[in-house]
Amino acid sequence: EAGVAQSPRYKIIEKRQSVAFWCNPISGHATLYWYQQILGQGPKLLIQFQNNGVVDDSQLPKDRFSAERLKGVDSTLKIQPAKLEDSAVYLCASSPSGAYNEQFFGPGTRLTVL
C-alpha cells in the first residue's frame, strides 16, 4: 500500500514570495491533515479536512495560508506571502474516517524562508 506522498521535499524561497505544497493521501482515507513542525517542536495542526470539507482550521493563519482539497483526494497548502517564521517542515497526514488514531504521515516538505 502506497503511503502519503508529498512534494516537493525541500523548498527555499525569499520572504514575501509564494509557495505551494502538494499532498496525496493514502487511497481511501477520508481525513487529511496539514501540520507545521518548527525545528525542536512537535507538529502543530494547521487544518483538517473530512473529504473536501474543512473540519478545523482554527490554527491556520488565514491572512497568508490557504489550503484546499477540491475533489476530496489530494490537497494543496499555499503560503502567500511567506515570512521568515514560516520556515518549518510541513507534514501531511491522512486517516480513515473515524479512525483518527491511525494517522499516517508523509515525509514532509522542509521550507526555508530567507
Add this chain to the structure above:
Amino acid sequence: GQQLNQSPQSMFIQEGEDVSMNCTSSSIFNTWLWYKQDPGEGPVLLIALYKAGELTSNGRLTAQFGITRKDSFLNISASIPSDVGIYFCAGLTDSWGKFQFGAGTQVVVTP
C-alpha cells in the same frame, strides 16, 4: 490553550539501557499516542492508548495511560542503535481527531 509537557527534552544512553519518558497535561485526554520520528521523515505511530490505566506493549516498547488521564509514559527496554530518534506524545482533544503533540524527547544511543 492546552499544553503538553514532554520530558526529558533529550536523553543520551548506552546501548542496552532502558529509557523512560513522559508527557503531562493540565487537561484530560481521551486518547494518547506515541510516535517516533527519524530525521527527514514523518512521525510513525508506535503505540495507541484508549483507557485510563491501560498498559500496552509493542516489542520492547511499553506505554501507559495515566489514571488521571492527564499523563502518559513510554518505556523502551534494552535500547539498540535504531532506537535513535525523536519520540512524541500526542493527546486527542476532541472527537474529530484533533491531536495535540508534545515537543518531543530526543534519544541518542551510544554503543
